[in-house]
Amino acid sequence: MLYGGIDVGSLTAQAVVLKDNAIYSFQSIRVKPNPVDSAATVLEGALKEKGLTLKDLCFCVSTGYGREQIQKEGLSRENMSEISCHGKGAWWVLPQVRTIIDIGGQDAKVIRVDKDGELVNFVMNDKCAAGTGRFLDVMSKTLGISVEELGPLSFKAQQVIEMSNRCSIFCETEVHHYLQRGASPADLAAGINRTMAGRVMALVRRVGPEKEITMTGGVAKNQSVRKELEKAMGTRMLTYHVDSQIIGALGAALIARQLRGVKQ
Amino acid sequence: MTITLGLDVGSLFTKAVLLDGSRILTTAIRETSGNFTREVEDLISRVLAAGGVSREDVAEIVSTGQGDELVEQAHFCEDDVACIAAATRHLLPDTELTIEIGGQSITGVLSNPQGEVVNFMRNDKCASGSGRFIEVISSALGINIDLLDETVEQASKKIAVSTQCAVFAESEIISHVNQGEAVPDILAGVCDSMARIVISQALRFGPVERYTVTGGVARLSSIVKILQERLHGQYRPFPIDPQFAAAYGAALLGQQE
Numbered sequence: 271m272l273y274g275g276i277d278v279g280s281l282t283a284q285a286v287v288l289k290d291n292a293i294y295s296f297q298s299i300r301v302k303p304n305p306v307d308s309a310a311t312v313l314e315g316a317l318k319e320k321g322l323t324l325k326d327l328c329f330c331v332s333t334g335y336g337r338e339q340i341q342k343e344g345l346s347r348e349n350m351s352e353i354s355c356h357g358k359g360a361w362w363v364l365p366q367v368r369t370i371i372d373i374g375g376q377d378a379k380v381i382r383v384d385k386d387g388e389l390v391n392f393v394m395n396d397k398c399a400a401g402t403g404r405f406l407d408v409m410s411k412t413l414g415i416s417v418e419e420l421g422p423l424s425f426k427a428q429q430v431i432e433m434s435n436r437c438s439i440f441c442e443t444e445v446h447h448y449l450q451r452g453a454s455p456a457d458l459a460a461g462i463n464r465t466m467a468g469r470v471m472a473l474v475r476r477v478g479p480e481k482e483i484t485m486t487g488g489v490a491k492n493q494s495v496r497k498e499l500e501k502a503m504g505t506r507m508l509t510y511h512v513d514s515q516i517i518g519a520l521g522a523a524l525i526a527r528q529l530r531g532v533k534q
Numbered sequence: 535m536t537i538t539l540g541l542d543v544g545s546l547f548t549k550a551v552l553l554d555g556s557r558i559l560t561t562a563i564r565e566t567s568g569n570f571t572r573e574v575e576d577l578i579s580r581v582l583a584a585g586g587v588s589r590e591d592v593a594e595i596v597s598t599g600q601g602d603e604l605v606e607q608a609h610f611c612e613d614d615v616a617c618i619a620a621a622t623r624h625l626l627p628d629t630e631l632t633i634e635i636g637g638q639s640i641t642g643v644l645s646n647p648q649g650e651v652v653n654f655m656r657n658d659k660c661a662s663g664s665g666r667f668i669e670v671i672s673s674a675l676g677i678n679i680d681l682l683d684e685t686v687e688q689a690s691k692k693i694a695v696s697t698q699c700a701v702f703a704e705s706e707i708i709s710h711v712n713q714g715e716a717v718p719d720i721l722a723g724v725c726d727s728m729a730r731i732v733i734s735q736a737l738r739f740g741p742v743e744r745y746t747v748t749g750g751v752a753r754l755s756s757i758v759k760i761l762q763e764r765l766h767g768q769y770r771p772f773p774i775d776p777q778f779a780a781a782y783g784a785a786l787l788g789q790q791e
Contacts, residue, residue, distance in 0.1 A: 303709070399702055438700075439661035
């Protein structure tokens with residue numbers, strides 16, 4: 271049996287095809303202006319890789335931006351919140367996980383799940399760019415590097431120059447001032463990652479983390495932010511062997527499998 | 535008469551006001567770049583030259599604003615809340631609330647009928663509602679801030695901005711541009727959103743009978759107009775260039791020394 275999951279984010283979109291209880295195929299693309307187009311392209315891409323078409327999926331769930339529209343257009347049969355999907359996806363890769371820190375391009379969520387991967391509680395920030403992937407985007411542009419370089423660069427730091435501001439716009443000015451005074455980009459990168467972790471910690475504290483803890487979303491790939499978060503929480507986070515950006519789409523596919531028993 | 539000089543080192547602009555008693559002799563302004571001593575020295579020599587005053591004739595140099603303590607030339611520094619209150623007390627004695635919208639902050643100052651500060655609040659944590667917000671958005675739209683008012687006048691509707699965050703708002707308005715919306719309509723929506731943020735701060739003081747608006751943003755009539763429409767209480771236009779309010783207040787406080 272084949273199940274599909276589509277997750278359209280602010281910057282990237284993912285699709286996962288689940289075969290019974292294994293990831294059969296997946297794809298990730300940069301988003302298009304319209305979430306339905308993103309969903310169609312990424313799902314077709316994931317299906318095509320195995321010579322499949324939409325008809326081969328017995329159930330598909332959409333999540334993320336435009337998830338309802340995507341369902342209306344017939345690309346998915348049902349839509350589900352990102353929170354449930356991330357919870358489910360993370361639980362599938364790590365059954366012992368109870369807290370998931372999901373940092374996407376435009377929001378950050380801390381999700382608590384039970385032993386079955388069902389949602390217990392969550393907190394979310396989608397009002398302010400601080401503590402989301404956008405903060406790192408803005409900061410790396412200011413440093414003149416790609417966002418992927420921000421983690422590796424910070425490991426060359428001699429010292430950590432933390433930001434005194436919270437607002438991404440004000441931090442941009444702050445970084446400019448530091449650079450003008452000759453501060454090293456590596457020291458600033460380390461400070462930016464620590465500042466980022468600090469903002470995320472505010473959410474983590476609100477939800478009250480329970481072990482085991484893991485990270486999902488694009489920012490999970492930044493090893494420096496991970497380390498800073500681990501330091502702040504005083505505990506290691508679990509890692510897994512699946513791309514952290516497909517967890518939402520994976521969760522959607524898992525929910526599709528669950529729902530198939532109910533809806534036909 | 536006593537001559538005093540007020541200096542307001544803001545996050546975006548540094549302002550100087552040269553005062554003779556309570557009369558303004560001259561003012562000067564320049565962008566704040568970080569080299570306070572040099573910038574302030576430039577402003578001081580400019581106002582002294584324009585005012586025809588020699589440095590020895592200046593009784594007090596008073597600094598205020600974000601970088602007030604870094605101004606070596608100042609005889610003392612004053613908190614900007616005190617300076618704003620002093621300026622309003624002097625120019626608009628019956629006005630209780632002054633909303634100062636600066637480059638990186640909104641400050642509300644509430645005074646009693648005696649002109650004493652009874653309460654104030656400040657948002658300097660977030661760019662939303664500050665001068666930076668409007669600067670970021672207009673630059674993303676390719677509009678010089680000096681042309682903001684006339685651009686907004688051409689609007690036929692307001693395209694709503696759904697977020698308060700300047701970073702998210704920037705992406706949102708770029709997507710509006712990509713969808714073919716007209717720049718004046720987008721900018722009108724931005725001014726509306728900006729005004730809404732300012733209003734929510736002003737309402738924290740409860741109802742007031744009279745209020746005024748100062749700071750660089752007070753010069754933007756497209757924003758002040760919305761404030762006037764929606765804020766209860768009578769709007770009192772600030773009698774001098776509102777961007778110089780804090781520097782003027784600093785110079786006034788120097789007079790009292």
